[in-house]
Amino acid sequence: MARRFGGRFSPQPPLDGSVPRPPARPAPGEIRHPLESRTRWVTIMAIPFLISAFWQDPAGLALHLVAFGAIASGMWMTREGLQAEAAYDARRIARRPAIPRKLFGGILTGLGLAIGSYVPGAEAGAGLIGIAGAMLHLLAFGSDPMRDKGMEGIDAVQQDRAQRIVAEGETHLQAMQQAILRTGDRRLEARVGLFAAAARDLFAHVEDNPDNIPAVRRYLSVYLQGAGDATAKFADLYAQTRDPRARQDYETLLNDLETEFAARRAKLLEGGRADLDIEISVLRERLAREGVRPPPAPAEPAELQRPMTLDDLVIPRQTDKPRR
Incomplete structure (x- = not known):
């Protein structure tokens, strides 16, 4: 039986039905x-x-x-x-x-x-x-960009604050990636890179929605600073001892932080969807009070309302013609 082609580099959705993640934001x-x-x-x-x-x-x-x-x-x-x-x-x-x-x-x-x-x-x-x-x-x-992009309805002060917080978070991420180089382990470097990609996804969300700064301020400052300090101490220890238990503890820490960052971003996205549903319901109620109704959906023909059977395809239908 033929199977539809799909995979990582295919434009179609994956075969397992999962939703593909958007490309990670570059540094x-x-x-x-x-x-x-x-x-x-x-x-x-x-x-x-x-x-x-x-x-x-x-x-x-x-x-x-x-x-x-x-x-x-x-x-x-x-x-x-x-x-x-x-x-x-x-x-x-x-x-x-x-x-x-x-x-x-x-x-x-x-x-x-x-x-x-x-x-x-x-x-x-x-x-x-x-x-x-x-x-x-x-x-x-070419010429320089001369106009702001996507700034309509966004508080300029909040946007500047978001950019400062994101710049501080980028500083912590770069410090982590520089510190892990002291271990000389490519797998650990790649693991820190994956964590940085998850953090940058949250950065992008904060830049697009600066009103959510209070909900993620702790993640972008305290958590990232603590992760940077832990990475520096782990790199110095692991470069000298190659302790497998320390490595396992450090990777567990990165897994927990990455899961927490992804959960926070998903929660913020769900909150935005809930706000959108509320706005849509309020507008619909207002339109209903003002007497505005959406146009009715066109009725389907009678032959499309009942399911088609094999007899309909094999036996031609007899149409009633008026007798003379």
């Missing part, structure tokens, strides 16, 4: 923009300004060094802007970057090209090259 240092490597190539192509500077007169030396420095600084600023844009795109609720880094990077790049191509008596040509370079920078890297 801040793991977010990369696809255009980030272009900045390195532009900086490499500006190296001739740096090399040729030592065969110029003092004024030419200064101009070429300034040109290379402006282009390199512009590419560094552009790379920072691309990283900020990648973090902006990875979140459902995000504020626009406070500093338009890609815009400043384009200005510095155009300025560097103008200075590098400057020739006495041909200032207009150098200016045109600088403007062309800035326009090409805009076409190659």
Whole structure:
């Protein structure tokens, strides 16, 4: 008998009927923009300004060094802007970057090209090259995000508070991942990585719903700080003794914390669903009081209301025709 294909990498649901989990939120240092490597190539192509500077007169030396420095600084600023844009795109609720880094990077790049191509008596040509370079920078890297995303109806103060708490939690997670490296055990490193993924799922929920901060503040501060301290002490002990009992106790601690984080996130999601059901019921009652009714569902034909049998497929139905 044929079986439907499905599995971990299949777009269909798993065969066991379980609901697949959403992809884990990446760490801040793991977010990369696809255009980030272009900045390195532009900086490499500006190296001739740096090399040729030592065969110029003092004024030419200064101009070429300034040109290379402006282009390199512009590419560094552009790379920072691309990283900020990648973090902006990875979140459902995000504020626009406070500093338009890609815009400043384009200005510095155009300025560097103008200075590098400057020739006495041909200032207009150098200016045109600088403007062309800035326009090409805009076409190659795009513009900075200029609008907030998903911030309608969200308290800005609460959102800032949520970002500070999440940043503090990320600090504890990074300290845990750095401390476990002292053990030299890949399995323990992977286990801490799984725990960090579960914690980042809760981080994402807090950023999307900053009103739930009081319910998870203890998990994002006290629990994570305690887990970081326990990881540091365990790493120092296990690196010297390789005690299996200490390892088992530490893995049990991570299992308990991960289960608690997942349960807290599920409880918050259920609370949000309950609030949504209440809002829907209130709106329906209000519409009913105002005399607004949903349109009735279309009635099914009579032949569709009764189940179809094999006789209906084999024996054609006899329709009653009026006699003449």
